[in-house]
Amino acid sequence: MALKWYTVVVDCHDPQAQARWWAEALDWQIVHDTPEEAVAIPKGMGAEPVAELEAWFARGQGLLFVPVPEGKTVKNRLHIDLAPHTSQDRDAEIARLESLGATRVNVGQDEADVTWTVLADPEGNEFCVLSSRNR
Structure with missing residues (x-):
């Protein structure tokens, strides 16, 4: 028997705004929205x-x-990696995320040697946009 990886929980100040942001960023849908929590799924x-x-x-x-209640104070110990398909324009996807409110952040990566871009959502949670992939 195995367990299912069901969800990733994100601590934040404004769950509804974060859920809307991530749903827009990923082209997902919000399926649950209460003052205590908000859920986005594909x-x-x-x-x-x-x-x-x-x-x-x-x-x-x-x-x-x-x-x-507390704010984010240090680099995330867990983050989400996003990847565009090889048919997509990676730089355009990064620009789209930035237009939605993502910001570029440096968590110690050497920009010249990496194939990913580190961004943060509107509440500062880091995530990466990887190189384009087809698998």
């Missing part, structure tokens, strides 16, 4: 129950945003 995944175990395991993961 479009087409659906929020309805799935009875069959294999189909349930095949579903993607979601992002759960929950409020916390």
Whole structure:
């Protein structure tokens, strides 16, 4: 038996704003939104129950945003890697994320030697945009 990786929980000041930002950034949908939490999942995944175990395991993961009183003070110990497909314009995707409010950050990477770009969402959570991929 195995467990399913169900969701990634993101601590933040404004769960609704963060969920909207990430849903826009990833072209996802928000399926749950209360003052205590907001959930974004891939479009087409659906929020309805799935009875069959294999189909349930095949579903993607979601992002759960929950409020916390403290602010972010250090580099994330866990972050999300995003990758464009080889048919996409990576630089255009980075520019799109920046137009939504992402900012470039340096967490110690040597810009000349890396194939990824480190960005932060509007609340400062780091994530990477990797080189283009087809798998």
